Amino acid sequence: MAKKKTSEVSLEDLRWSLDPGTLAFETTEDLKPLKGIIGQKRGVDALQFGMGMDRPGYNIFVTGQPRSGRMAAVKKVLKETSQKKKVPNDLCYVNNFKNPEVPILLSQRPGLGKELRKDVHGLVNTLKTEVPRLFESPDYISRKKGIMETYEKKTRNFFTGLEKKVKEAGFALVNLQSDQQIRPELMPIVDGKPIPILELEQKVDKGRFPRKEFEEIRKKYDELRQEVDQIFLEVRGLQKEVEEKGRKIDRLMFKDLVSKQIGSFAEKYKDKSVQQYLQAMIEDMSENLHFFLTQDQQRKPGMSMFPAGDPFASYEVNLLTDNSGQKGPPVIIESYPTYRNLFGSIERIVDRSGIWRTDFSKIKAGSFIKASGGYLVFNLMDAIMEPGVWPALKRALKTKKMEIQTYDPFYLFTTSGLKPESIEMDTKVILLAEPYLYQLLHAYDHDLKEIFKVRADFETSMDKTDDTISKFAEFIRMKTEDEKLRPFDKTAVAALIEESVRMSGWQEKISTSFPQIADLIREADYWAAQDGQAKIQDKHVDKAIETRVYRSNMIEGRLQEMIDRGTLMIDVDGEVAGQVNGLAVYNLGDYMFGKPSRITASTSMGREGIINIEREADMSGNIHNKGVLVLSGYMRKKYAQNKP
Structure with missing residues (x-):
């Protein structure tokens, strides 16, 4: 049988190398930094x-x-x-005064949202100072005084006729304190003193006051009581009317003050949604003027562990995105x-x-x-x-x-x-x-x-051409300039490109794992500094690669020791039937290496061989099956070569 012809790969072809003399520069300082993206x-x-x-x-x-x-x-x-x-645009959220659970979104041109927040905050701070002054001004006091004088005059007219009529009927109006309020009470005059009607009724029951005279007093009391109640209802209505007029004057004077403060807002914020918000805010302020008049009480420190709410927070602008810069x-x-x-x-x-x-x-x-x-x-x-x-x-x-x-x-x-x-x-x-x-x-x-x-x-790699090699050198220049590292000479550039080709796994490709390549550039700079060199040379790149491998190849070293000791048997000379050498690639995450392995095949006479009952019944696992198969192969080779 003719021996099959095999081809051998020469040592020079196992690794691609770059001649530094083919590079058209001495150091990377002669190059321009890379501007684009390569590969x-x-x-x-x-x-x-x-x-x-x-x-x-x-x-x-x-x-x-x-x-x-x-x-x-x-x-x-x-x-x-x-x-x-x-x-x-800038985005802002503002309070919805009609439905606070649904905040309103305002979209303003870049920078205007920040100005709106500042202007509204400034307006609120100004009003905190000006509103108390407004309600202490002579004009405000004069208006309120005029309303009160009118009210007092009408009230006086009501009570002048009532007091005369009550006195003629033998009664008196006495002011009583009840639940922190003063209410007038109608009392008959007996022996020159006003006596409550209930107390007088008790005297009648005890026989200390004539019943007939009491019944006459009671009749007059009921008539006068009805008239007094009617008059006081009219007085309360007049009081509510005066209070409403007072609040109306407060709102009018407040709105007049605010209109002077926000006169420039209309020109600056022409958006309809902003104008509607400002109007709603002013309306809400006019309904809650007591916020401005009770500021000193709000500032008093309390004993509570929880902070008090700021009533003016509802008038602020929540600037969600600021694109002013x-x-x-x-x-x-x-x-x-x-x-x-x-x-x-x-x-x-x-x-x-x-x-x-x-x-x-x-x-x-x-x-x-x-x-x-x-x-x-x-x-x-x-x-x-x-x-x-x-x-x-x-x-x-x-x-x-x-x-x-x-x-x-x-x-x-x-x-x-x-x-x-x-x-x-x-x-x-x-x-x-x-x-x-x-x-x-x-x-x-x-x-x-x-x-x-x-x-x-x-991609994980790019084609190896003269253009990509030139761009790769420009990448090195960019990194050294950005991070202020030492320049690479042409030998160092060639060594780094060779390593990049090796990383790609193909002699026709260059790796595009630029973060990993950038790490090698930094480590080579470190070793050049340790060597006291102003430029990074090929030996510094080789040192960076070797030390990186050394930091991660402990398992590879242990396996090599086992091969050297003969624990793992690898034949590299001669020929053996049914035996070849293979290479198992181990990937440790940051490091990959190949381990030689012996692959053997043996034959024997017969058909079934050893039967694994547990395997046939699907009752065993992978490890047990593998052990039985190994044992079966050994026994076939040992005992089944001449007879089944």
Whole structure:
């Protein structure tokens, strides 16, 4: 039988090497820093398409292996393309004075929301000072005095005729204190003294006062009592009328004062919703003028452990998003994507009665709302583990609306719930995840196809060409400049490119794991510093690679020791029938290595061999079956070579 011809790989072909002489520079200082992104044309094109596609559902799902430079590429593309869009409006929540449980949303042009909050706060502070002065002014006192004089005159006229009539009938009007109020009581005069009618009736029962005379007094009492009650009803009506006139004057003078203070607001805030809010606020203030007149009592420190509520808090503006300092649309990278951080919450406080309460000022925005009109980037694996995040994200992207609520199991204990006005959303979401997570969601969640229509898939390697080698050198230049590291000479660049080719696993490719390559650049700079060199050379790159391997290859070293001792037997010379050498690749996460393994096959005479009853009856496990099969192979080779 002819021996099969085999081909051998030469030692030179096992590893690709780069001649430093082919590089057209001496050090990386001769190069310009890299401006674009290399090796990710497919992913970058998809990112640019998704960012430019301003249609519903065209959010971006970035897939790729960890440490493939996905986040750095997304940041760079966002920086280049996001400035083309306009700055979004500011968002504010204000009190709904008619229905406080439904706060009103105001949308203002960038910077105007901050000014509105400042102007309203300044108006309230001014009124705190001016309103008490207004009610101490001579004009106000004169008006109130005129009303009171009219009231006293009419009241005097009522009582002048009544007192005369009561006196002629032998009665007197006596003021009695009852429940912190003074009420007039009609009493007959007996022996020159007013006596309550009930006390006089008791004297009649005891025979100390004539009954006939009492009955006459009682008859006159009933007639006068009815007339007195009627007069006092008219006096109370007059009193209410005076009080209403007083409140009306208070409101008129207050509104006149406020109109002078907010004269410039009409020109500055032309939005109809803002004008309606200001009118509603002024109307509510005019109905609660006692807030301004009891400030000193509110400031007094109390003994309660709970803070007292500020009555003026309902007139503040809750600035949800402030885009006054933005030059383009917001770009937010959320590194901790919990429900609260992404979608906001409604905070609560404990009032003096120990009850949880909340209001519009406790509404807080999350990253999803702050990024409205711009871009939100986060890692899906971090977010999908958080309760409620994925359903809320899908709901917001499908409806393009967001209603802030608190995801909190203890929120049921609050006595007041808010339903803020929903926010129209225009946020472009960019998710980062590994390919398997995208495939799982694509198979089991049909909403994914509707809300993430763009996939940007990032490569783990790129073609090895003269252009990519040149760009790789420019990348090294960019990193050394950004982090103020030592420059690489051409030998160091060549060594790093060779290592990058080895990392890709193909001699025709260069790895795009730029975060890992950047770590090698930093470590090579460290070893150059230890060596006292001003430039990084190939030996420093080799040292960085060797020390990185040494830190992680303890298991490989132990296996090699077992081979050297003969514990693990590997034949490397000669030929043996039914035996070959194989290579098992171990992946330890941060380090991969190959371990030689002996693979043998043996034959024997016969058919069934040893029967494993437990295996046939499905009563054994994998380990037991493997042991029996190994034993069976040994016994076949040992005892079944000449006879079955």
